[in-house]
Amino acid sequence: MEPPTILTNKTFDWLKHRGLCSSTTVDALRDMGYSQLTTIQYHSMPKLLTKQNVFLHARTGSGKTLAFLIPAVERLKAMNFHSAHGVGVLIVSPTRELALQTASVLSPLIKAHALSSATLVGGTKLQESLIKEGAVIVVATLGKLLEALGDSSSSYALPVHKLRILILDEADRILDDGAHTQSLRKIVSKLPLDKVQKVLVSATQSTNCTKLSREIFDAEFTIISVEQEQKVSTKHIKQNYIKVMAEDRLALLITVIRTLKNKKIIVFFNSSHSVKFHYQICLKMGLDVIHSVGQNNQEKRCKAYIKFCKLKQGALLTTGLAERGWDIPGVQWIVQYDPPHKPQDYIHRVGRTGRGEGNVGQAVLFLRPEEEEFVSILKGMNVEIDLLEFQGRVEEIKSQVQDLVKDTELNQSAQLAYKKFVRAYQCHNLRKIFNIKNLDLSKLCISFGFSVPPMELGHLS
Template sequence: MAGLSILTNRTFEWLQEKGLCSPATVAALIALGFQRLTTIQLHTLPRLLSESSTFIHARTGSGKTLAFLIPTIERLKAMGFKKSHGVGALIISPTRELAQQIALVLQPLAEAHGFSSQTLTGGTKLKDEDLKEGNVLVVGTPGRLTDALTGCNKTHLLVSSLRILILDEADRLLDNGSHTQQLRTIYSALPQEKVQKILVSATVTPGCTQLAKEIFETKFSFIGVEEKASSTTAQVKQNYISVSTSERTSMLVTVLQTLRKKKVIVFFNSCHSVKFHSQVLSHFKLPVLHCMGQEKQRRRSNIYAKFLALERGILLTTAMAERGWDIPGVHWIIQYDPPHKPEGYIHRVGRTGRGEGHVGRALLFLRPEENHFVEVLKNMNVEIVRLEFQGDLKDVQNKVSSLVAENVEIKQIARLAFKKFVRAYQCHDRKIFNIHTLDINEVSRAFGFMKPPVELGRLK
């Protein structure tokens, strides 16, 4: 099930022959293990080298990072950019993990031309010494960059000569939330002329493109690859399973018991659900790790590194991991909770089957009342097939109920998880997920209770 190849027959040496890439960059790429260009790279490089502001749209795992890093390096080198000029290129990422992954690819390419680079992400208080001078390329998250550009630090980033601004996962940065407000602040601190804007995303919404035009007051050229094909790679076989609300936890246990020798990422919509299911799955002797946005950066980084190194294991996480996490060898993606927006499904599935020749599996849990979501996905050119389950979940369900009843600590976690699950459900697209179809008594049984453990108040 190799699916359509993402690689072209063009090598990076061919780019050099055509004068589109310097020998130093090609040598660095080959040392990193890259030989041939992907389709999006072949389409993108000439356009970005022409200095036009561009919106790049291509599915996850298609090589978008190099598609914008290579021309960025080449342009800065061609214009004779030096460290005394300050920051030449600013790359903004919505998450710390994605920023760090971009930096890992960027560093050897930058060093091949004598450029220095820096990564600015949150987690600790910004200090004057964090803003090192002489970094031609800077990668950062919106909050930290806002502090660095507008805060009260004695030393600010020198951006008066900025030439390239890149927004990775642009649809998330332009979702009209806190990231968008920070982006407006950042952009107001940057020079408004002679700056090439590059927006990159696997999904594009009308609201995103409208905000981009409004904030940057720029007309973007658009590069999209295989727009009529599947939004997700053919290297991932995708299924959904219809599960009654009360049997969701016991179904998850049963599925993961069959996948204990695989490398699996499971997505939830709340941190408390992650904590609860981590306790339950550990009780069933499953090899579980968990990582959430509310945790301290050091623990997040440690868990990420640990799971990265594993050949098999289960990681429970939230939407924080649905974009940018490039973890090799992930066999299965399980979406226990459907994402708040359909685009999130695309990004989550993109955590498996990444790169040439790699295959993966994806499984989506849906309540019978949520099956309309399948039609929504199919309208987005997602090929997804129903998976039938034949078996008895009563024994597992009884064990979960006993665990909650007998363990005071787990009961407290379950109580909070129940409440947060219902509240998170109200954040879904209401055209697809109607809170009034949610049977609260069945939800309580999924968390090991016979009746709702807390008062929820009025559900809107």
């Protein structure tokens, strides 16, 4: 299967010869393994370098991060911006993992130009990060940035009086008209926006996101969208679905993870409690797994993320936390054990594999026979997905799981995971397909290690 190309025939040397990129940057990019411009980089960099407010849209893995980092670094160098001026560029991320990932891509560029930077996420101390040497580029999560900006009573606040560029990465997640957006409004109120270039970056487009961006920033944006790439964003990924009875789900998942033991895979669930329970079961079954959920503290999440990035094989069990923004190298398989609440989230999940030029990936979706209509929705979104016949020794595994769940701690974890799964199913966005009335709890409970439903869930409708 040939993946669609994301590269143009233009090199970074071509950009240098046009006076849009310095030799120092080109040399650093070459050391990082980059020589050709991607489509989004080719279309966006000239406009970003001329200080325009820009909204970038392109699929995951298309080179958006460098598309905004390179112009930001070049502009700072052209202005002879240094630490005494304070912060020149703010890059705002909706998650800690994305902030760390962006900082890792930025690191070789700032090192080459002898610029300073800081990464502000939960667990970092502002004084240690910024007071010693200062930072002209700051990558931060919303909450930590709001803390760093301080208020009138703060003894220390991030020096942003000469800020020149504000970048929102995964802007559609920040402009969600919820808690993220409220934090952004508070941040914006503390910034000298009239002097600042605004850059919004996203893999998807939405009318609400565009409307909010205009309202919050009181500005118009030049929209740069790679539409054709967006439509074929998963065609280089071989996608299948497995029809599995409710009582066989866990046993078949264990079989799949065992079959893919020499691969690097991500398994998606719809609740953190399900992740915890299945992680415990997999460990008991001798499987090589790690897990990460939003409820974990900063240290645990960072350790899990960094560890999985370095792994050549193994499985990460996670929630929607990892749907977007995570650029983990070498992921070969995506397993969607719980179907997502939104069809668009299916696209984001499978987009964690087959990333970058020339790479392909594989993905499999678990569906009960009653849920197969979801496939029609995906095909309506130009997703090429086929039925996969997959067999395993499910009865033997189901018996093993029931024995394990007799353990008090695991039993409690299983009960909570079961309850949260049913409640999440009850609230599914696609209720005509994922209908709680068609969910046989007497069979479903077997995939949580019980022979009968473990608790009264009240009225289900």
